[in-house]
Amino acid sequence: GNSVTQMEGPVTLSEEAFLTINCTYTATGYPSLFWYVQYPGEGLQLLLKATKADDKGSNKGFEATYRKETTSFHLEKGSVQVSDSAVYFCALSAWGAQKLVFGQGTRLTINP
Amino acid sequence: EAGVTQFPSHSVIEKGQTVTLRCDPISGHDNLYWYRRVMGKEIKFLLHFVKESKQDESGMPNNRFLAERTGGTYSTLKVQPAELEDSGVYFCASSQVGGEEAFFGQGTRLTVV
Numbered sequence: 001g002n003s004v005t006q007m008e009g010p011v012t013l014s015e016e017a018f019l020t021i022n023c024t025y026t027a028t029g030y031p032s033l034f035w036y037v038q039y040p041g042e043g044l045q046l047l048l049k050a051t052k053a054d055d056k057g058s059n060k061g062f063e064a065t066y067r068k069e070t071t072s073f074h075l076e077k078g079s080v081q082v083s084d085s086a087v088y089f090c091a092l093s094a095w096g097a098q099k100l101v102f103g104q105g106t107r108l109t110i111n112p
Numbered sequence: 113e114a115g116v117t118q119f120p121s122h123s124v125i126e127k128g129q130t131v132t133l134r135c136d137p138i139s140g141h142d143n144l145y146w147y148r149r150v151m152g153k154e155i156k157f158l159l160h161f162v163k164e165s166k167q168d169e170s171g172m173p174n175n176r177f178l179a180e181r182t183g184g185t186y187s188t189l190k191v192q193p194a195e196l197e198d199s200g201v202y203f204c205a206s207s208q209v210g211g212e213e214a215f216f217g218q219g220t221r222l223t224v225v
Contacts, residue, residue, distance in 0.1 A: 004154075032212065036216070041218075042218060043115075043116070043203070043216045043217050043218035043219055044155075044203060044205075044216035044219075045216070046213050046214075046215075049212065049213070051212065089154075089155060091155075098143075098160070099145070099157050099160055099168060100145075100147075100155075100157065100205075100214065101157070102147075102154045102155040102156070103154055104152075104153055104154040105149075105152070105154065105155070
């Protein structure tokens with residue numbers, strides 16, 4: 001079946017540090033890939049997505065590239081801010097926005 | 113435009129009691145999903161409605177859980193009787209048919225004591 005594995009947290013960084021959160025997946029066919037973020041006290045928000053191999057999703061300075069050969073969708077940001085502190089979830093869908101399969105989430109804390 | 117709204121935001125109940133969670137999707141979204149995150153683990157799919165019909169309920173853990181979406185608008189998820197392992201955060205999401213983004217509510221944190 002489909003599954004998502006993301007690096008375990010929590011992750012603590014200093015402001016302006018480089019961020020990578022690893023995500024790999026197992027799926028049949030060609031899933032769509034997503035990163036969702038949950039800020040404290042809020043619901044899940046779509047951060048970025050990619051729907052086919054080699055696509056790069058980007059938003060708010062975050063980027064992730066759909067790598068079919070390594071079945072990965074790692075999240076990166078060049079310079080994190082305190083406001084990026086949140087829980088990040090990698091997810092896939094076999095088709096569009098249908099039935100998402102999530103990773104376990106990575107809690108990120110950025111210290112000033 | 114209002115987003116996905118869930119009620120209540122928190123609920124603490126005793127084992128054996130009944131709890132009903134409500135989700136109001138974005139207007140016009142025919143797809144409605146329920147998910148659950150237990151004990152800091154991954155968020156797991158529970159079920160999917162298209163309008164008032166259950167499209168996929170493969171993630172429902174057992175028959176103590178009953179989901180309804182009468183009239184194809186809001187949805188309820190009832191847990192009866194609640195057990196300790198039902199504690200977690202229940203998320204609702206909605207999307208348009210054929211849409212590529214699901215919009216999530218803030219979740220209901222359920223604690224069974």
